[in-house]
Amino acid sequence: MLEAVGAKDLAELVKVPDDVALRAKLELSPPLSESEIACKFATLAARNDAPNYAGFLGAGVYRHYVPPVVGALAMRGEFLTAYTPYQAEVSQGYLQAIYEWQTYICLLTGMDLANASVYDGATALAEGAIMAINATGRQAVLVSKAVHPNYRAVLKTYCDGLEVAIDDLDYLPSGTTDFTHLNDKLAGGKYAAVIVQSPNFFGTIDTFPAETAGAVKIGVVAEPLSLAVLSAPREWGCDICVGEAQSFGVAAAYGGPHVGFIACTKEHMRRIPGRLAGRTVDNAGRDAYVLTLQAREQHIRRERATSNICTNQAHCALIATIYLAAMGATGLRDCALENLQRAQAARKAVLDVPGVSARFSGATFNEFVMRVPGSAAETLAALQRNRVLGGLDLGRFYPELDDCILTTATELTTQADIDALQRELRTVVPSLRKKELAAAR
Amino acid sequence: MPQLAESLDAPLIFEQGQPGRANPYVPHHAEGAEAYLPRDVLRSDLPLPDNTELDVVRHFTRLSQRTFGIDIGFYPLGSCTMKYNPRINDAMANLPGLRDLHPFAPDELAQGALAIMWELERSLGSLFGMAAFSLNPAAGAHGELAALLISKAYFRKRGERERMTVIVPDTAHGTNPASAAMVGYKVVSLESDKRGRVDPEALRKVAGPETAVCMMTNPNTLGLFEDRITEIAEIVHAAGGLMYYDGANANALMGNARPGDMGFDLMHLNLHKTFSIPHGGGGAGAGPLGVAEHLVDFLPTPVVRERDGVFSLDFDVPSTIGPMRSFWSNFAHMVRALAYVNANGAEGLTRVSQLAVLNANYIRAKIRDVIETPYDEPCRHEFVASAQALKRETGVRALDIAKALLDRGYMAPTVYFPLIIPECLMIEPTETESKETLDAFIAVFRDIIKRAYANPREIEAAPQHTVVGRVDETRAAREPNLRWSP
Numbered sequence: 001m002l003e004a005v006g007a008k009d010l011a012e013l014v015k016v017p018d019d020v021a022l023r024a025k026l027e028l029s030p031p032l033s034e035s036e037i038a039c040k041f042a043t044l045a046a047r048n049d050a051p052n053y054a055g056f057l058g059a060g061v062y063r064h065y066v067p068p069v070v071g072a073l074a075m076r077g078e079f080l081t082a083y084t085p086y087q088a089e090v091s092q093g094y095l096q097a098i099y100e101w102q103t104y105i106c107l108l109t110g111m112d113l114a115n116a117s118v119y120d121g122a123t124a125l126a127e128g129a130i131m132a133i134n135a136t137g138r139q140a141v142l143v144s145k146a147v148h149p150n151y152r153a154v155l156k157t158y159c160d161g162l163e164v165a166i167d168d169l170d171y172l173p174s175g176t177t178d179f180t181h182l183n184d185k186l187a188g189g190k191y192a193a194v195i196v197q198s199p200n201f202f203g204t205i206d207t208f209p210a211e212t213a214g215a216v217k218i219g220v221v222a223e224p225l226s227l228a229v230l231s232a233p234r235e236w237g238c239d240i241c242v243g244e245a246q247s248f249g250v251a252a253a254y255g256g257p258h259v260g261f262i263a264c265t266k267e268h269m270r271r272i273p274g275r276l277a278g279r280t281v282d283n284a285g286r287d288a289y290v291l292t293l294q295a296r297e298q299h300i301r302r303e304r305a306t307s308n309i310c311t312n313q314a315h316c317a318l319i320a321t322i323y324l325a326a327m328g329a330t331g332l333r334d335c336a337l338e339n340l341q342r343a344q345a346a347r348k349a350v351l352d353v354p355g356v357s358a359r360f361s362g363a364t365f366n367e368f369v370m371r372v373p374g375s376a377a378e379t380l381a382a383l384q385r386n387r388v389l390g391g392l393d394l395g396r397f398y399p400e401l402d403d404c405i406l407t408t409a410t411e412l413t414t415q416a417d418i419d420a421l422q423r424e425l426r427t428v429v430p431s432l433r434k435k436e437l438a439a440a441r
Numbered sequence: 442m443p444q445l446a447e448s449l450d451a452p453l454i455f456e457q458g459q460p461g462r463a464n465p466y467v468p469h470h471a472e473g474a475e476a477y478l479p480r481d482v483l484r485s486d487l488p489l490p491d492n493t494e495l496d497v498v499r500h501f502t503r504l505s506q507r508t509f510g511i512d513i514g515f516y517p518l519g520s521c522t523m524k525y526n527p528r529i530n531d532a533m534a535n536l537p538g539l540r541d542l543h544p545f546a547p548d549e550l551a552q553g554a555l556a557i558m559w560e561l562e563r564s565l566g567s568l569f570g571m572a573a574f575s576l577n578p579a580a581g582a583h584g585e586l587a588a589l590l591i592s593k594a595y596f597r598k599r600g601e602r603e604r605m606t607v608i609v610p611d612t613a614h615g616t617n618p619a620s621a622a623m624v625g626y627k628v629v630s631l632e633s634d635k636r637g638r639v640d641p642e643a644l645r646k647v648a649g650p651e652t653a654v655c656m657m658t659n660p661n662t663l664g665l666f667e668d669r670i671t672e673i674a675e676i677v678h679a680a681g682g683l684m685y686y687d688g689a690n691a692n693a694l695m696g697n698a699r700p701g702d703m704g705f706d707l708m709h710l711n712l713h714k715t716f717s718i719p720h721g722g723g724g725a726g727a728g729p730l731g732v733a734e735h736l737v738d739f740l741p742t743p744v745v746r747e748r749d750g751v752f753s754l755d756f757d758v759p760s761t762i763g764p765m766r767s768f769w770s771n772f773a774h775m776v777r778a779l780a781y782v783n784a785n786g787a788e789g790l791t792r793v794s795q796l797a798v799l800n801a802n803y804i805r806a807k808i809r810d811v812i813e814t815p816y817d818e819p820c821r822h823e824f825v826a827s828a829q830a831l832k833r834e835t836g837v838r839a840l841d842i843a844k845a846l847l848d849r850g851y852m853a854p855t856v857y858f859p860l861i862i863p864e865c866l867m868i869e870p871t872e873t874e875s876k877e878t879l880d881a882f883i884a885v886f887r888d889i890i891k892r893a894y895a896n897p898r899e900i901e902a903a904p905q906h907t908v909v910g911r912v913d914e915t916r917a918a919r920e921p922n923l924r925w926s927p
Contacts, residue, residue, distance in 0.1 A: 001876060005802035005819065010795035013802060013819065014697040019671045022698050027567040029560070031786030034529050041780065045538030047553030050546035057543045060767060067466050069494055075531070077512030078505040083521055084723035085508075086855075088914075089907040090847050093451070093507030094722045100454050103924040107488055113923045116723070119579035122767035130623075150767050157741070157763035161590050161624035205482050229474040231484045244767065253534070254554045255544035255768025256579065257725030269921065275723065280917035282909040292917040298582070298619035299858070303628045308619035311580040311713070315721025322501055325454045328491035330463035337470040340477040363478050384547060392545055411467050 048254075053384070054417040056346070056391045058367050058408025059201070060121065060148050060222045061255070062247045064335070065411055067326050070249045074319045084275070084311070088290040089282075095289035098277035098314065101321040108224060109241045110232030111263035116275035117317040118309060121222050121244030122154035124260030125195065127307055128242040129155055131264070131271045132193035132216035133164060134306070140165040141193045142185060142215065144177040146200035148222055149397035155195075167191075175204035175360025175369065186213035193218045198236065199226055202360055203343075203367030203406065208237035216240060216268075223247055226365040228329075228336035233263075240264045249323030250316050259316035270296060273307030338411040339366040342418075346409040349422040355429040359404045367408040369394065369401075372425075374432040376405045382428040388420050451503050455925045458492035488927050507908050508722070509852055515874060515882050517804075519823045519855035519867025520614070520662060522692045522714035524797075527784065530717060530777035539776055544768040548753045554772065555752030558745045561779045562729075568790065569691070570701020571708060571731030576770035577741040581689060583765060584709025584728030585620035585656070590762040591707060591732065591739040592654045592683050593624050598760060604653040604682065610639050612663055612859045614689060617656045626653060633861060637663045637816040641672045652682035659686065659703065660693045662859040662867070664801065664820035674704025683707060686731075691715045692871070693798060693822035696791030706733045716778035727774040741765045796872035797822040800879060804870055807883040811890040815862060823869035825862050832864050837893040837900050839864040844911065845889045845903040851882060 007013050032040065055063065074080075078093070085091030085098075098116045105114035118124045129141050141159070143152055145168050152166075159166055167185070170178045177196055185191070191212075197220035198206040208217050219233040221243035227233075233241040246258040264272055270293065278292035298305040327335065343366040350356050350370050359369040372379045376393040383390040395402025409418070463469070474483050492500070510516070516523035534540065542554055562574040578584035589607070596604045607621040610631045618628045629647050634640035638661065648655070655677040659667045667673065674684050686700040686708035692715045700708045712727035713720055720726070732740060742761050743754040754769065785793060798821050805814055805824045813827045828839040843853030843866070855867040870879060893900045904910065 001799055001803050005799065005806050007799075007802070007819070010792070010799060011697075013798040014694065014795050014821075016666060016694070016698045017668050017671070020698055020703045022696075022702065024567070024570065024699070024702070026696060026787035026791075028564050028787040028790070029783060031789050032783045034527075034784070037529055037533065037780050037783050040783065041533040041536060041539070041557075041776065044553035044556055045536040047556070048538040048542045048546070048551050050543060050550035051537060051541040053550070055543065057545050059545055061544055063541070063543070065466060067464070067494070069498060073498065073501040073505070076502070076505040078508040078510045079722055080531075080719040081510035081512045081516075081523075081526060082508050082722040083516070083518060083523060083720040086518075087509070087843065087847055087853050088912040089844065089904050089909055090509035090852070091507075091722075092908050093504035096451060096453070096507070097501070097504050097722075099924070103453075103455060104489070106924045113921075119583060119725075120767040122764070123579070123583075148767070150764065153764050154766060157590065157765060158623075160762070161586075161593060163625060205478070227484075228487055229478070229484065230482055235484070251540045251773065252543050253540055254542040254546075254551065254770075254772040256766070256771040257727075257773060258767065259725075269923075276921075276923055278917040279922040280913045280920075282913065283911045284909075286909050288909040288912045290912045290914055290917050292914065292923075293921060295918070297615075299615040301619070302615050303618035303622040305615070305619040305622070308582040308586060308616050308623050309580070310582045310614075310616050311711075311720075311724040311726040313579075313725045314723035315719070316725055318722060321454075322497070324489065325492055325497045325500065326464060326494060327466060328458065328463055329487045329489040330461060330469075330491050331466050332489065333474075333487060334463070334470050335467045337472070337474060337477070338467050340474065341470075344477060363482060365478075384550075389543075389546070389550075 050389065054388045054420045056407045056409065056421060057389055059392045059406055060150065060244065061252050062223060063252065063410055063412050064247055066249045069326055070319060070322045073322050079318055085291060092289055095277045097318050097321055099279060099289055101317045102277060104321060104324045105261045105263050108227040109263045110234030111241050112266045113269055114261055114263035115272050116277055117312040117314060118260040118262060118274055119313060120256065120258045120260045122151040124242035124262050125151045125220055126155050126158035127273045128218045128240045128262055129193055131240060131268055132218060134271055135216060135268060136192040138190060138192035140167065140190050141195060142167050142169060142191045143195040144169045146171045146177055146202055146206060147195055147197040147220055148201045151220060174362035175202040176206045176362050179209045182209055186215060189214060191215040195220065197222060199223055199365040202369050203364040204360055204362035205230065218242060223365060225336050225339060228332040240268060245320045248320035250319050257313055257316050259313040259320060271306055274309045274312055335411055342411065342413045343368065343409040346407060346413065346418050349418050350425055353422060353425045353429055355433050356425060366410055367406055369404050369406055371404050372429060374403065374436040376403055379428055379432060380405065383424045386424050388424050390421060451507060453925050454500055455490050457496060458490040460491055462491040462493050464494050514850050515878050516852040517854050517868045517870050518852055519869040520689055522869060522871055524717055524871035525873035526717050526719040530780045533780045534773040534776040552752055555745055557779050558770065558775055559747055559752055561775050562745060564782050565710065565729060565731065568695060569708060569731055570699030572734040573732055573737045573740060575730045575740045576775055577765050578709065578728035578730050579766050579771055580724060580726035581709055581711040581728045582616040582620060584730045585616055586623055587730045587741055587765050588685055588707040588709060589620055589624045589626065589654060591736055594739050594760060594762050595736060596653060603651055606651045607653055608647055608655040611861050612661045613656060613658060614687060617687060637665050638667050639673055641669055641676060644673060644676050648676050648680035648682060652680050654683045654685050656685045656687060658690055660690050660821035663816060663825050664823040665816060666821055670703045689714065690822060693794055695794045696787060697794055706736060712774055712778050717781045718774050718777045725771050725774065727771040743769055793872050800870040800872060800874055803879055804868060804883060808886055811887050823867060826866045827862050828864035828866060831893060835893050835897040837897045839866050841900045841903065842866060842889055845900045848904040848906050849885045
């Protein structure tokens with residue numbers, strides 16, 4: 001082969017000018033055989049003990065049962081090793097799966113159309129906000145403080161680049177968004193969007209006010225399983241619905257890859273970012289699928305594109321599509337009811353512990369906020385010593401909630417887990433209470 | 442040939458099933474949600490189909506049979522680096538201790554995961570000559586966006602708010618100008634010279650006090666190494682701007698040359714391309730961001746820290762641009778990438794890029810007598826061919842060649858990109874293909890060109906052997922049908 005290409009050796013092929021030639025020694029660990037790699041990663045995996053604890057963590061990433069059929073189908077090599085279906089004639093299967101994913105998102109959210117996916121819930125929110133900014137020509141957005149703090153942080157990262165201002169809406173004792181002075185805030189026509197999450201970061205079912213004075217209503221859904229029982233986002237007022245579909249069969253995987261979605265009304269169709277699969281016909285009139293409305297996209301429109309997104313989360317969206325097909329309406333609804341039941345059981349169990357109280361009064365799906373005497377961080381650390389991860393310390397994001405814990409239960413939360421949580425709280429809380437009283441004196 | 446069978450008709454999942462055909466995955470509930478929640482927050486119906494597991498298996502198996510992946514055949518899609526993805530990588534990502542780890546798990550219960558991120562960041566830093574890497578960005582374009590946000594924060598901090606333009610060569614990926622627009626930068630397009638490269642003289646004319654960043658791909662999308670890169674970097678730096686390296690083509694130089702040594706201040710990698718992560722039909726990818734020393738404090742959060750062998754996530758980075766995504770990284774892909782790095786070691790990765798370049802040059806050498814290959818010199822990991830002459834002589838276009846290749850069991854090359862080459866075909870074979878595979882492809886390619894001269898209508902009618910023929914894209918765009926409706 002070297003002869004055919006006219007090179008004397010491999011090094012000649014990759015030669016670069018002397019001034020940029022490699023001089024440094026590459027500091028990589030020495031090569032391993034496959035069996036050695038298997039041992040190394042098994043050892044590393046064993047050092048992550050968290051999955052073996054009684055776990056009540058949620059907050060945007062949920063532990064749900066995944067039927068084995070989902071992985072078996074999704075890991076088929078044809079799906080796994082394809083890339084973006086530019087050549088429609090040999091990508092009909094994947095294109096159809098994307099079209100089915102778009103349809104599932106529409107049926108769950110009640111919106112008119114959905115895209116082929118974006119990176120995750122947070123970037124879906126940021127991209128949704130950009131749609132609203134482009135639609136209204138306004139340079140500020142109004143965001144509920146009960147929207148996931150990580151999503152709000154990413155929104156800020158994107159908005160800093162575009163020099164878009166972000167203002168907050170506070171939350172009420174119910175755990176829902178406070179719209180009391182909304183009309184005053186909206187009066188100047190300053191805001192491109194009003195952004196609310198439901199169930200929100202506190203687990204509370206939230207909604208929009210009826211009127212937003214021309215601001216686009218963007219609803220965030222971080223736990224889409226809730227949509228099996230809760231009203232569709234379109235019904236509670238969304239113009240754009242963004243969210244995260246990790247709950248639909250996608251692994252937690254220490255944060256990714258997960259899969260974001262953006263759905264909207266027809267009015268916003270040409271502003272939606274990313275790929276769209278469409279149904280059309282081939283030259284013989286047969287049904288066929290193809291990537292469409294590409295004039296919105298970066299490879300055609302370059303700096304005038306609706307977004308820079310190219311590679312998205314296709315395989316995670318495929319996993320979610322297979323999950324939804326396998327679960328069906330019946331399975332999804334049963335799963336949601338199981339979440340409601342177990343979260344209520346967990347809530348009742350912890351509220352039975354003297355000193356523990358509910359921080360918010362509003363209706364919740366599979367997460368709730370409990371208040372403990374003293375510090376949430378100390379309480380959680382004490383629980384952790386007895387192999388219980390009791391939830392998320394809200395003080396991490398809300399200084400005023402540093403005695404509050406966001407606790408999640410799903411269909412995989414067992415009665416034994418709930419008993420352990422209650423038992424450990426019964427041990428931990430009195431001593432923290434004593435400490436708090438002593439400090440107060 | 443994966444998809445000959447006309448009989449593989451594929452109705453939508455929504456057109457199948459019967460209500461109540463539930464699979465027993467979770468306990469059944471006879472009661473309604475009213476038992477738990479007020480009626481006014483509940484939906485009235487959930488119009489999703491119920492299918493048996495068997496029907497679901499057949500449906501998605503059928504869809505897979507109508508999909509072409511690397512596992513089916515050769516996939517020379519230029520700029521996408523469709524190399525073989527060793528299955529060990531997926532198996533490691535699927536270990537329960539990695540797969541089921543919650544991102545909010547306390548650091549002390551996630552030490553293995555943090556160690557993986559740490560080792561990968563260090564390995565990438567050494568391989569590409571950057572002071573630090575962040576694994577945060579979710580894909581290449583996302584890494585570009587993060588880099589440009591860093592540049593903006595950097596210039597703001599220095600009080601250089603007038604730096605609002607980005608210089609992008611006309612061969613650049615579309616994501617470059619699109620990313621620039623997402624941070625409010627203006628784009629200045631730079632025309633390539635006769636050698637298909639950035640002309641330092643032309644650059645000198647546009648670089649100045651308004652220049653924020655010059656975005657370069659090296660080798661560029663023509664498969665050519667920007668051999669005056671040092672001079673280019675000096676011009677941009679002298680003007681006060683930053684140099685950005687688009688890592689889409691890193692498979693051409695990994696282990697043989699480093700962007701850090703070429704004067705780049707920022708870079709991203711398409712980890713899914715260079716580091717053998719399955720592309721999954723369009724993602725998920727991963728776009729780690731590398732920075733030189735003076736930009737380390739601007740990295741997105743969180744950053745992995747190590748102290749006395751104990752790892753932690755640091756959310757308190759002095760001048761951070763903030764997080765780019767919900768959680769820390771596309772971690773499962775970091776596992777895959779590190780498994781790949783460990784399997785190869787420094788020498789192995791060096792050889793990877795050498796073989797990738799060899800394979801590209803081999804195809805180029807074997808077809809250049811039948812199709813025009815602009816820029817008459819050896820290429821790097823990919824090369825461009827132009828069907829302009831063929832089109833003039835026969836009417837057969839690049840698109841027709843692409844479709845004819847599909848008919849013969851090959852994925853088509855990237856077509857009509859880069860935009861500066863008329864009737865462009867961009868071919869990237871990668872290092873994992875054998876000589877036999879390359880020879881078979883070469884023979885088919887040559888045969889298609891021969892047939893194009895003999896009977897152009899035959900090539901223009903391709904594909905004939907796929908489950909559908911050429912798809913009506915105009916109708917798809919004019920009458921958008923983006924979902925099934927009940």
